[in-house]
Amino acid sequence: MLETILQDRFAVTAVILFGIGFMNLMLQQDLLKKVVGFNIMDSAVFLLLASLGYIEGHTAPIVEEGAVNASLYINPIPSGLVLTGIVVxxxxxxxxxxxxxRIYRRYGTIQLRELLEKAKKEED
Amino acid sequence: MRPLVENFPFFCIFLAIVAGILSATLCHGRVAYGLTLASNAVIAVLSAYTLGYVCTTGESFVYTMGRFTAPFGNAIRCGPLQAMMALVFTLVMATSLIGGQRDLFHDVARSRQPFYFTMVDLLEASLLALVYTDDVFTGYVFIEISTIAACALVMAKDTGPNLIATVRYLFMSLLGSGLFLIGLTILNSITGYLLMPPLAQAVAALWESGSYLVPLTVSVGLIVAGLGIKSAMFPFHMWLPDAHGGATTTSSAILSGLVLKGYIMLMMTMMVRVFSMDLMEELGVTDVMLAFGLLGMIFGSLGALREYHIKRMLAYSSVAQIGYIFMGLGVGSTEGVVASCFHVLVHACCKPLLFLCAGRLSAVSGHHRSLKNLRGSAYRDLVAGLGFTVGALSMIGIPLLGGFVSKLYFANASLLTNKTAVVLLTIALSTVLNALYYIPALLGIWVKPAPEETAIVVADATAEELAFDRSFTAAALVLMAAIFVLGIFYHPITDVIELGVRHF
Incomplete structure (x- = not known):
């Protein structure tokens, strides 16, 4: 049990982080905290991706002049995905x-519940 | 040497992106509007040409980006279904832009109009990419692009409630795309591919050997749930009514009619091309989708029944219509997928028509939105009244209109399965519910109230708004014609869909 957790420590951490981020995004009332939650969630995915592509003892896949030996490098595709994901x-x-x-300038608060109440009043 | 026409899907996506970038550099909204329409027209012509080509060859083709072959490069796969969806989406997009033109330039601040069209162009590009892509990660990137563009379309009107609706929409979308991304990561970790054909082979091999079943199930669940949230599958529809109901007319039409469909098309592609319907059925995903679809059909209609705000009523009705599409997918057979695809087309024509007409009806009533104030408004713009009537009757499912044919196909698809009773009963119930809120709305706009009441409402409208709106009339007539075509000459269309589903 402990051994498998240690072996998959990156995946385990990523899942825990994803859960934290997800719950924050869902349940927080503060919009800013929701954004933080989203960032934690995405970082968890990036951690998972990066760890999946990593091969112990291999180096970054930068091909130098001359011979190309695939067995020296880590898997480049997940790294590419992480880069794209970070941009997104x-x-x-x-x-x-x-x-x-913009919402703060208009309403003076970023608590979702208060905002919904105010918006309802504005519409009536 | 590949024929030139096989480059067209890529050209379409590229053209939309270029038009978006150019729009951002322009300083006049009108010029950007013209540019967007022109690019849409070119895309429509290219897509029509592609459709003709794939229908004559009867097969789909794969277009690899650059010279990188599978599994390294990025690819586009275009079959009859994809080409048809691209054509219809582009035409509906252009019609919505034309039809909502007056509201659009009224609601969006002058300085921000070019950016509005930038977002429309990017949305068009992402819709096309979601339809065409053969690479799941490209799918993810364009999901996010369409999220940002769609949010920008909602907030373009820039009123308080609109901003809040946008932020709710944004966070719900982020939740959905987050789930999709991690589902994708897990799928990639057990298969090692991102391009769909090798991915499908790897999934089939995993399923056969019985290894990694738990991660596979989890990733299928996450991908379906993520796309489900984004396409407002019941019970994840809470964000939709405010976002779609509050936006300016064109935005509502595009969001309800097209954006939801982009995600649904990607979901269909994933289900049919990557996972295969058999696997979905074995995992029980189709049953869950069927349940959510049926519930969505009922609860969406119940939500619409409670609404007095015309656009929010239409938005709730979208939830119900999306329920139909998921029901078709949930039936789990090819016929079900065909019915869903046909319903995508019907709804893509119907809902923009309803939104455009609702926008026009409220414009001739001094921008009042509640049904109470719209009484008799159909007489102030006959075409809007007629359009709303045609759209509403099609939603209810009156013969000769598109909605009837899709219900027929859904019912037919269910006959071959063991879920016939529940599907047929829910279709019947949903039809009654649809009638229960559309018919009062129709009576409302056609029954003349007392003259003094009308005078109060019309006093809020300017002469300019009451004047004949040529572009709206043209757009409404085109969409009405499309609904009649879908309802009467549907055989050629379903033939193309069937061909497309066979060569997904």
């Missing part, structure tokens, strides 16, 4: 922060 996550974070800023 950064842009989404930027977008949501801008949106939250």
């Amino acid at each position: 996550s950064v842009s989404i974070t930027a977008f949501s922060l801008a949106l939250i800023q």
Whole structure:
């Protein structure tokens, strides 16, 4: 049991982190904390991806002039996915922060429950 | 040497992205609007040409990006179904833009209009990519692009409630795409592929050997749940009514009619091409989808029954219609998938028509949105009234209209399975419920109230808004014609869909 956990320590950590992020994104009332939750969730996925592509003792897949020996390198595809994922996550974070800023300017709060009440009043 | 036409799907996606970037550099909304329409027109022509090509060859083709062959490169796979969806999505997008034009330039601040069209273009690109892609990670990236673009379309109107609806929509979407991403990661870790054909082989091999069944099940569940949240599958639909109901007319039409369908198309691709329907059935995923679909059909309609705000009523009705699509997928047979695809088309024509007409009806009633204030509004714009009537009757499922044919196909698909009774009864119940909220709405817009009441409402409308709206009329007529075509000459269309599902 303990051995398998140790062996899969990256996966276990990633799942725990994903859970934390997911619950934060779902349950937090504070919009900013929701964004933090989203970032934790994404980082967990990146950790999982990076650990999946890693092969003990191999180096970064940068091919130098001359012979190419695939057995020297780690799996490059997950690393590529992590890079793409980071780009996506950064842009989404930027977008949501801008949106939250706009909401704060208009309503003076970023608590979701209060916001919903205020919006309802505005519509009536 | 591949024929030139096989490059067209890629050209379409690329063109939409380029048009988006160009729109952002323009300073006049009108110019960006023209550019977007022009790019949509070109994409529609290219897609029509592609559709003609794949229908004559009767097969799908794979287009690899650059010269990297599978499993290293990125690829597009285009069959009859994909080409048809791309064509319909593009045409509906252009029609929505034309039909909601007046509201659009009224609701969106002048300085931000070019950016609105940037987002429309990016949305178009991501819809096309979601339809065409043969690579799951590309699918993920375009899911996120369409999330941002769709949120921007919701918030374009920039009122308080709109911003809050956007933020709720955004977080729900992030939840969905997060689940999709981790599902993808798990799938990649047990198969080692991202391109769909080798992925499908690897999944089949895993299923046969019986190894890694738990991770496989988890990843299927996560991917379906993630895309389900994004396409407003019941019970994950709470964000939809505010987001779709509050936005400007064009945005509502595009979001309800098209954006949800992009995710559904990706989900279908994953289910049919990667996992195969047999596996989905063995894992019980189709049963869950069927249950959620049926519940969505009922609860979406019940939600609509309670609404007095016309656009939110339409948004709830979208939840019910999405329920139909999931029901078709949940039946678990090829016929079910065909019925779902047909319903995607019907809903993609019907809902934008309803939203455009609702927007126009409320524009001639001083931008009042509640049904009470829209009484008799159909007489102030006859085409809007007629369009709303045609759309609503199609939603209820009156013969000669598109909605009837899709219900027929759903019922037919269920006959071959052991779920016939529950499907047929729910379709019947849902039809009654649809009628219960659409018919009062129809009576509301066609029955003339007392003249003094009308005078109060019309006093809020400017002469400019009451004037004849040429672009709206054209768009509404086109969509009405499309609904009649789907309801009468549906055989050629379902033939193409069947061919497409065979060569998914």
